[in-house]
Amino acid sequence: YFNSNTVAFLDGEFVQASEATCGVYAQSLHYGYAVFEGIRAYNTPQGSQIFKAEEHFERLHYSCKAVGLPLDYSVAELTQISYQLLEKNGLTDAYLRPLVYAATPNMSLKHAASSNLLMAVWEWGKYLGDQSLRLTISPYERPNPKAVPIEAKVAGHYVNSIIASSEAKGRGYDEALLLDMHGYVAEGPGANFFFEKNGELYTAPAGSILRGITRNTIIDLAREAGITVHEQFFTPAELQGAEGAFMTGTAAEVIGVSSVDELVFEKPFAETIGAQLASRYHALVTGQPARAQSLELRA
Numbered sequence: 001y002f003n004s005n006t007v008a009f010l011d012g013e014f015v016q017a018s019e020a021t022c023g024v025y026a027q028s029l030h031y032g033y034a035v036f037e038g039i040r041a042y043n044t045p046q047g048s049q050i051f052k053a054e055e056h057f058e059r060l061h062y063s064c065k066a067v068g069l070p071l072d073y074s075v076a077e078l079t080q081i082s083y084q085l086l087e088k089n090g091l092t093d094a095y096l097r098p099l100v101y102a103a104t105p106n107m108s109l110k111h112a113a114s115s116n117l118l119m120a121v122w123e124w125g126k127y128l129g130d131q132s133l134r135l136t137i138s139p140y141e142r143p144n145p146k147a148v149p150i151e152a153k154v155a156g157h158y159v160n161s162i163i164a165s166s167e168a169k170g171r172g173y174d175e176a177l178l179l180d181m182h183g184y185v186a187e188g189p190g191a192n193f194f195f196e197k198n199g200e201l202y203t204a205p206a207g208s209i210l211r212g213i214t215r216n217t218i219i220d221l222a223r224e225a226g227i228t229v230h231e232q233f234f235t236p237a238e239l240q241g242a243e244g245a246f247m248t249g250t251a252a253e254v255i256g257v258s259s260v261d262e263l264v265f266e267k268p269f270a271e272t273i274g275a276q277l278a279s280r281y282h283a284l285v286t287g288q289p290a291r292a293q294s295l296e297l298r299a
């Protein structure tokens with residue numbers, strides 16, 4: 001993530017990443033009390049462009065409000081810092097990680113009176129790789145939205161992600177698929193989930209998921225192409241008979257899913273709507289005109 005030349009932004013200054021530290025009495029470290037974002041910049045014909053910077057930094061503000069962490073930087077300032085950080089590190093295609101946390105030594109369970117901002121940047125390939133994934137339903141559920149603000153990107157929520165993902169990998173799968181507290185399919189540890197049935201797409205509704213910015217982009221691209229998208233609750237049993245499935249996220253981008261436990265989807269990912277949307281997504285983020293041939297999605 002960094003070497004001796006890497007520059008990070010920390011509390012108003014650009015610093016050597018290797019020298020950015022946090023004390024062991026930080027409130028955030030003890031209680032997982034921090035919020036973050038995952039953002040990508042892409043090399044485009046117009047130079048390096050951060051995809052949906054405004055949406056990501058607005059979600060960072062939303063997450064701060066949800067847990068009572070003050071954030072002293074506007075969306076415009078955060079965007080400007082991001083471009084400066086890319087430039088100082090000589091990166092055009094990169095992943096940006098803003099982290100708002102409470103570094104003050106404080107063992108209380110009260111909202112922090114002030115916060116700190118780290119912004120880091122590194123080169124990161126698609127984090128789930130580019131081979132279709134074999135998923136398994138996790139024995140861990142997503143956190144109850146009445147216990148934590150699940151639509152906020154809170155550091156502590158990722159303990160659930162770490163244990164679910166590790167448990168799935170320990171059983172030989174590529175990634176976990178988590179249910180909500182009512183037994184409906186929610187999302188992966190770090191990505192949203194879609195499936196395709198009878199030429200239509202289904203994904204979990206808002207409520208017990210992180211409403212991914214990639215998810216929203218894929219819904220828009222699908223609807224523009226005339227595909228019906230249902231945001232509705234579904235159980236794992238309803239995946240029977242589906243043609244295909246995929247996951248979406250800033251780090252993962254759009255990645256095919258070949259199976260969920262014993263259920264193997266009917267089509268290879270390359271022949272699904274998901275694969276066509278993945279190529280549209282790639283064209284969009286890299287500023288390429290959508291491929292000339294129109295999507296023949298409803299053939």
Ligand code: PMP
Pocket residue numbers: 038187188189190191192209210211212213214215248249250251
């Ligand atoms: N769900 C979870 C739990 C995530 O961590 C992520 C990654 N931020 C997503 C969904 C996808 O969100 P986005 O498309 O905004 O990156």
